[in-house]
Amino acid sequence: MQNTTPDKQTTQPLQQFFSGARAGLPVAVGYVPIAIAFGALATRAQLSPREAVLMSALVFAGASQFMAVGMMLSGAGGLQIVIATLFVNLRHLIMSMAVHHTVKEASRPWRALLSFGVTDETFALLTLQNAKNHAHHTHWFAAGLIGAAYTGWVVGTAIGSFGAQMIPPAVSASMTVGLYAMFIALLMPHVRRSWRVAFIAGSSMALNAVLSSFISAGWAIVISTTLGAALGLWVQEADV
């Protein structure tokens, strides 16, 4: 623990913040087009541009936001969407733990603030950089990194949702398929790398196909997700 990062040697909080923002730039740039897509798709689910931006600003969790849009399109109710969001974003519990481990000397209010910014990508960047340097970040550095990513996500959503009004109606009718393309593109790279993931996604699909003919689409998704993830525990060991 005696090692120090470059961002720790610069004593000025502002310098640390900007060096964090620089480190977060790749994530911010990566978020913009995805957020644009989210903003545009959100308008297909009858969300107004301001509501789409509000969702990005308050939730700041891409996968669950796309999921919410998908569930709204399939006619799911609010409670079902919120519960599905809870399950999907529970994984941040593990990530947040790792992030707080790398930002050591933060006070409790700082921890509360930085917690809001834990996403798959900021987690990866904060903890991977840490692993490389065997060192810790200051909270100002983490705040800069998260701030950059957050800005990219919210600004991209605004561009996409306000810009969606310019998309011709004939094209926007095909955009629902685009939402499924997004889900498939998120899933396929993992399926290809692991049979276990293919098994989990496949069983969840099968469960959902059966359940959705008995209960509402929203609850079917919630139940298939939790059961499918549990079924995956069986094949965990067999897959390497």
Next chain:
Amino acid sequence: MNATTIAIIVGMAVVTYIPRLLPGLLFERYQMPEGFKRWLQNIPYAALGALIFPGIIHTEKPLLGIVGGLTAVVLSLLDLHLVIVMTATIFVAFVASYFL
């Protein structure tokens, strides 16, 4: 803005923030059971599966959903970027909608 939509957004915000917040405030030294951890890590894959099927064949035109889905599968196997897969699929679905 619609009140129901705002309620959904605020609800999503709360349930997303709590799991992010807990490790920093409460159990800094707590070790999660290994099985629970693995279950949490499996959830996104299961959610994606459930979101894709059977929803994809319940779009306005089922055949269009299948064509779009296969396009997306092929394109994402080519390691193309998320946004490119999406845009290309929308384009294919748009063209196909004139034939199907």
